[in-house]
Amino acid sequence: MAVGGYDQLLKVQDLDVQLRQLRHRFDHHPLRADAATLTAEQAEAEARRDEIDGRRHEVDRELKRLADEVASVEEKRAKTEAKLYDGSVTATKELLALQDESRSLLDRQRRIEDDELELMERQEEVGSEAAEVAAELAAITGRAEAVGAALAEATAGIEAEIGEVSRSRAEVAASISPEVLARYEAIAPEFDGVPLARFVGGRCDGCHMQLSAMAVDRLNHIGPDEIASCEECGRLLIL
Ligand SMILES: [Zn+2]
Structure with missing residues (x-):
């Protein structure tokens, strides 16, 4: 084969070496490790957020249940009191029984309301936990976006170089016998x-x-x- 052909082949080899180095730089850009770390942190924070949301819904459900219970006890007590004062019951024994029932319904209502207050405190705590993790997640997402943009910019430069070297390689290769x-x-x-x-x-x-x-x-x-x-x-x- 003519010496000129080898010169061209040497150029192809040089360009191929350059291409491999560029591809390695593209694949192993240091920002990729940062991006991966942030993705892991994001996943971890999301898992925590989901866990907190689960507890939050549980507290909300329980509060709703207690509110319904209070409403039903109140209704029962209203009926008892109406019976007590509407003159339909006159026997002392029955009237005393109605009074007792009304009192015990009121006691029950207060106990439930105490439970409600306790749950509301828990609701507040879970709410601040949720706010904390949301802020953390927003910060991580912000950093991830910044790293993603920097990585895209850096790798775009490498991609452009790869394109250029590939074009040169194609040009030189065209002058070499296909065999x-x-x-x-x-x-x-x-x-x-x-x-x-x-x-x-x-x-x-x-x-x-x-x-x-x-x-x-x-x-x-x-x-x-x-x-x-x-x-x-x-x-x-x-x-
Ligand atoms: Zn040899």
Whole structure:
């Protein structure tokens, strides 16, 4: 193969090395770790918020139940009192029984109202816990958004570079025979993306092996369309 072709192939190899470095920078940008930490913190705060919301709903439900109970006791007491004073009952014993019932209903109502007060205090506590976690979550979300924006900006620059280098690579690759390019691409992974070696002083500078006299002779007489490669390691040789 003509020397010019190898020059182009070397350029492709250089550009491929650049592309790998850029992709690595893109994938391992330091802000990605920050973003991941914030995502984890966000999930943790959301779980806490859900747990608090659960307790909050429980307290609300219980308060509603107690309010209903108070209403029903009040209604019962109103009926008892009406009976007591509407003149429909005249027997002393019955009147005393009604008085007793009214009093015990009032006692019951007060006990329930005490429970309500206690629950209202708990409702307030759970409410402030909810407000606290909401503020924390808002702060984390704000930081996550800032990191996300910074990461997008930083990686957009890398993406633009990747685009540029890819275009150059395509241009250079277009001037290389498809057969040589295919061979280069096929063996590149084996050599960590650097499958080209120079042939200097009878040695391959990829594997540093001295090539046999026969191999050297063959390389010295290689035709313009043949692909030169190291008989020891298989790298493509730049003559
Ligand atoms: Zn070699």
